Amino acid sequence: MTDTSVAVKAGQRSTFWLKKLQVGFALCVVLVVIVACALSDVLAPYDPIAISLGATLQPPSAEHWLGTDQLGRDILSRIMKGGQVSLLVAFTAVFLAGVIGGLVGVIAGYVGGVFDAVAMRLADVQFALPAVILALVLVGAVGSSLFNLVIVLSLANWARFARVLRSETLSLRERGFVELAKLSDASTTRIVLRHILPNVMSTFIVLATLDIGIIIILEATLSFLGLGVQPPYPSWGTMIADGRAFLEQAWWISIFPGVVLILTVLSGNILGDAARDRLSPTLSTKW
Numbered sequence: 001m002t003d004t005s006v007a008v009k010a011g012q013r014s015t016f017w018l019k020k021l022q023v024g025f026a027l028c029v030v031l032v033v034i035v036a037c038a039l040s041d042v043l044a045p046y047d048p049i050a051i052s053l054g055a056t057l058q059p060p061s062a063e064h065w066l067g068t069d070q071l072g073r074d075i076l077s078r079i080m081k082g083g084q085v086s087l088l089v090a091f092t093a094v095f096l097a098g099v100i101g102g103l104v105g106v107i108a109g110y111v112g113g114v115f116d117a118v119a120m121r122l123a124d125v126q127f128a129l130p131a132v133i134l135a136l137v138l139v140g141a142v143g144s145s146l147f148n149l150v151i152v153l154s155l156a157n158w159a160r161f162a163r164v165l166r167s168e169t170l171s172l173r174e175r176g177f178v179e180l181a182k183l184s185d186a187s188t189t190r191i192v193l194r195h196i197l198p199n200v201m202s203t204f205i206v207l208a209t210l211d212i213g214i215i216i217i218l219e220a221t222l223s224f225l226g227l228g229v230q231p232p233y234p235s236w237g238t239m240i241a242d243g244r245a246f247l248e249q250a251w252w253i254s255i256f257p258g259v260v261l262i263l264t265v266l267s268g269n270i271l272g273d274a275a276r277d278r279l280s281p282t283l284s285t286k287w
Contacts, residue, residue, distance in 0.1 A: 109169025
């Protein structure tokens, strides 16, 4: 064995363990965030919307681990409650966008014709507009409520699922097992449900995992601009916006929610990349 091959194998082992550490860290972060936010009503040390004017702008301490804001509200409790709202919006919006976009993409790819042409032109229009701009326009038109926010974020992200799953379906419909199903007089519905959808699920899972981080950032952006979750209920974007005027004297109001937001999105992207590596049949290296 040459020195070069030894060095290559050592580099591969280092990359393998680095990926393991990254995925392990990301998984821990995501689990902690999900558990803390889902159980915020039980685990939060204070009422996240209770005002305490005698405890305003307190720095991190044993009493308030992450400090308090300009109204004396506990930052840790508000991060946990705000994360509950952000994750609920993200998971619901990704589910709706995935179902809508996935069905449109699979049907367009298998049936083709006018439906395919119209669906893909609508997807082109959606891609031509930045998601943030589209979400701002839609929220401004229908109003800012939790239900409207979920619908708007779903409509702003369905095209990604439609475009990718359509490409997968175009490839699958030419495969032998689909041709055999057609020869056996199987209906279009049966072919789509039994042969197409199961084979695009891995791609759907990867897209959904990666899309959660995008939705969380979009929700935080809308809340930061005042078009998302409305006070007094907290949101990570709202908390960051609330602390802008106090960055010099109370940096913790904006910094801590921002750090949690960054870690959550980064960890979600790492897990999405890991899911892609594990589920993709075209990658030669599996870790």
